[in-house]
Amino acid sequence: MHERFRFKNKNELILKAKELGIDLPFSDDISPLLESVSVEGFSVSNRLVVQPMEGYDSEDDGSPSDLTRRRYLRYADGGSGIIWYEAVSVSSGGRSNPHQLWLNNTNSGKYALLNNDLRQAANKLGFNPFLVIQLTHSGRYSKPQGKPQPLVAAPNPVLDKTNPYILTDDDLKKIQDQYVEAARLAALSGFDAIDLKACHGYLVVELLSAKSRGNSVYGGKEPEQRFRFMLETVERIRSEVPQIIITTRLNISDCYSGGFGVDGNSQPDFAEPVLLVNELVKKGIRLINISMGSPYYNPYVTRPFDTPLPGHPVPEEHPLKSVMRMIKGTSLFQKKFPRIFFVGSAYSYLRQYAPNVGAAVVKNGDASFIGFGRGSFAYPSLPVDLIKTGQADPSKVCITCSGCTRLIKNLRPGGCVIRDRDIYGTELKKLIADGK
Numbered sequence: 223m224h225e226r227f228r229f230k231n232k233n234e235l236i237l238k239a240k241e242l243g244i245d246l247p248f249s250d251d252i253s254p255l256l257e258s259v260s261v262e263g264f265s266v267s268n269r270l271v272v273q274p275m276e277g278y279d280s281e282d283d284g285s286p287s288d289l290t291r292r293r294y295l296r297y298a299d300g301g302s303g304i305i306w307y308e309a310v311s312v313s314s315g316g317r318s319n320p321h322q323l324w325l326n327n328t329n330s331g332k333y334a335l336l337n338n339d340l341r342q343a344a345n346k347l348g349f350n351p352f353l354v355i356q357l358t359h360s361g362r363y364s365k366p367q368g369k370p371q372p373l374v375a376a377p378n379p380v381l382d383k384t385n386p387y388i389l390t391d392d393d394l395k396k397i398q399d400q401y402v403e404a405a406r407l408a409a410l411s412g413f414d415a416i417d418l419k420a421c422h423g424y425l426v427v428e429l430l431s432a433k434s435r436g437n438s439v440y441g442g443k444e445p446e447q448r449f450r451f452m453l454e455t456v457e458r459i460r461s462e463v464p465q466i467i468i469t470t471r472l473n474i475s476d477c478y479s480g481g482f483g484v485d486g487n488s489q490p491d492f493a494e495p496v497l498l499v500n501e502l503v504k505k506g507i508r509l510i511n512i513s514m515g516s517p518y519y520n521p522y523v524t525r526p527f528d529t530p531l532p533g534h535p536v537p538e539e540h541p542l543k544s545v546m547r548m549i550k551g552t553s554l555f556q557k558k559f560p561r562i563f564f565v566g567s568a569y570s571y572l573r574q575y576a577p578n579v580g581a582a583v584v585k586n587g588d589a590s591f592i593g594f595g596r597g598s599f600a601y602p603s604l605p606v607d608l609i610k611t612g613q614a615d616p617s618k619v620c621i622t623c624s625g626c627t628r629l630i631k632n633l634r635p636g637g638c639v640i641r642d643r644d645i646y647g648t649e650l651k652k653l654i655a656d657g658k
């Protein structure tokens with residue numbers, strides 16, 4: 223049964239996990255999170271990652287606004303080893319909302335300025351963050367003018383609400399060109415790596431499961447057909463933009479019918495994701511950020527929470543089970559591919575104990591990095607606090623209330639309504655006043 227996080231101390235948390243049949247990894251010593259590591263020749267100062275978190279706050283032309291800059295500068299001051307920029311669209315038509323960041327040849331200089339400022343801010347504190355940009359096309363969740371304009375890789379009766387437009391192979395070839403161009407601009411703007419986003423139901427992961435895509439070189443029954451778009455894009459970026467490192471945020475299971483990495487009961491089946499990772503490794507990919515589920519279909523899988531969005535059901539599953547699904551799934555890949563760096567996700571439900579669980583995971587070799595999504599909105603300075611005190615401050619952690627998601631679902635700028643109240647609490651009040 224679902225339960226809010228009401229555990230008063232670590233023993234209550236560990237006991238609850240035991241009751242659920244979960245052996246929750248836990249380490250009082252968080253030092254494994256503070257170890258530096260070399261990734262593709264870049265010395266990453268610790269194992270903490272700011273996960274990509276969309277802020278819905280770009281300027282109309284897709285460039286970072288003052289609010290975007292503020293968010294990223296808070297991350298830079300916080301000391302995470304990797305700052306993984308949120309989903310940045312490769313085209314105007316593929317934006318998830320009118321204020322999704324969009325990297326293009328008229329605004330790349332603004333990204334360069336922001337990256338420069340981030341590095342300067344972090345360097346002053348003795349950090350040098352590894353900067354990744356998540357490149358995306360929103361596919362069936364495209365909403366460039368604020369209304370759905372789905373661009374779908376393959377029909378899926380579970381997800382289709384209307385008769386959506388199915389992208390042709392020619393469309394996909396053009397989109398691939400846009401990825402390559404965005405990667406070129408990312409390199410010019412001072413990013414260390416690009417993430418070819420393949421998670422959460424957006425275009426690239428949808429192609430990975432596009433069995434019902436007919437008469438196409440980018441879909442069909444065989445995995446090689448469905449992997450082609452992603453692998454071809456990796457190959458092209460590798461040869462046309464050799465100076466940029468390539469990574470991916472990969473859904474190892476969508477956990478819904480017709481999705482990627484699922485069995486006949488919509489449960490995780492990692493056979494195809496393992497096959498894909500094998501191919502990605504052959505193409506030189508060394509860093510993979512793991513996720514599962516879809517924020518649109520089964521949000522508790524992607525981001526276990528206390529409170530769902532208003533009007534949405536409380537899931538049956540206990541959030542600790544959702545947290546553990548992600549830990550175990552990530553571990554399976556980390557153990558299978560020990561030389562690859564995997565980033566684990568979905569730790570924020572664990573509040574002030576997330577670093578203890580993450581430290582145990584890293585110590586056991588079940589992941590190389592621990593990512594914080596909502597936790598970074600709420601508490602960007604977690605790494606600095608861990609360095610200073612060895613623990614997280616309970617008064618600063620995310621309480622998984624879904625307030626930030628509620629803001630962005632209503633096309634408002636996203637941030638923490640609880641811990642960054644002056645800006646985002648005010649946004650939420652305005653939303654409520656508007657009856658939403």
Ligand SMILES: Cc1cc2nc3c(=O)[nH]c(=O)nc-3n(C[C@H](O)[C@H](O)[C@H](O)COP(=O)(O)O)c2cc1C
Nearest residue numbers: 273274275276308309524525568569570594595596
């Ligand atoms: C408001 C919001 C925006 C998000 N934006 C992105 C995104 O741009 N790209 C992405 O891969 N995941 C995105 N996510 C998912 C997070 O990166 C993360 O996987 C998820 O919140 C679970 O981690 P957590 O428990 O640390 O929050 C978003 C989640 C939220 C709540």
Ligand code: SF4
Nearest residue numbers: 620621623625626638
């Ligand atoms: S609004 Fe803040 S506390 Fe609530 S889920 Fe988002 S980051 Fe966490």
